[in-house]
Ligand code: ADP
């Protein structure tokens with residue numbers, strides 16, 4: 197599934213739709229260059245989960261936790277040289293084991309540790325206010341989730 201958005205708000209709203217549907221242990225992998233809309237999308241997910249405090253790109257922290265309908269873990273590994281090693285050093289596998297929703301920016305750097313079931317979203321820049329979001333659902337649960345999202349937007 198591919199969606200083109202024409203404003204930050206539209207990207208936010210697609211994120212919100214996903215945020216309304218995700219469940220603990222879901223893993224959402226965001227891939228795309230700086231400024232392609234990943235954090236904007238995470239803010240939408242947070243709104244969909246009813247999270248009230250603002251979500252922004254963690255500058256020095258790698259992982260931030262938020263409490264909503266379910267707990268959200270927002271990971272940004274942009275600055276990490278050896279992201280898999282550094283994530284394991286901070287005990288990231290605990291997050292994978294527990295009842296969190298995990299959303300990772302720059303997730304292409306840690307493809308080797310993706311859970312089998314995951315939702316992969318690639319963001320690309322199509323012009324100043326236009327972004328393209330390509331969704332790849334891996335596993336039955338995400339295939340179904342994306343079918344539901346399609347019905348909401350098309
Ligand atoms: P990333 O986390 O991928 O670096 P951000 O979400 O932080 O990206 O930034 C995206 C930037 O692009 C913001 O300044 C936002 O206002 C702008 N923008 C313009 N059009 C869009 C769009 N359609 N979707 C998302 N962001 C957009």
Ligand code: MG
Nearest residue numbers: 234235253301
């Ligand atoms: Mg970001």
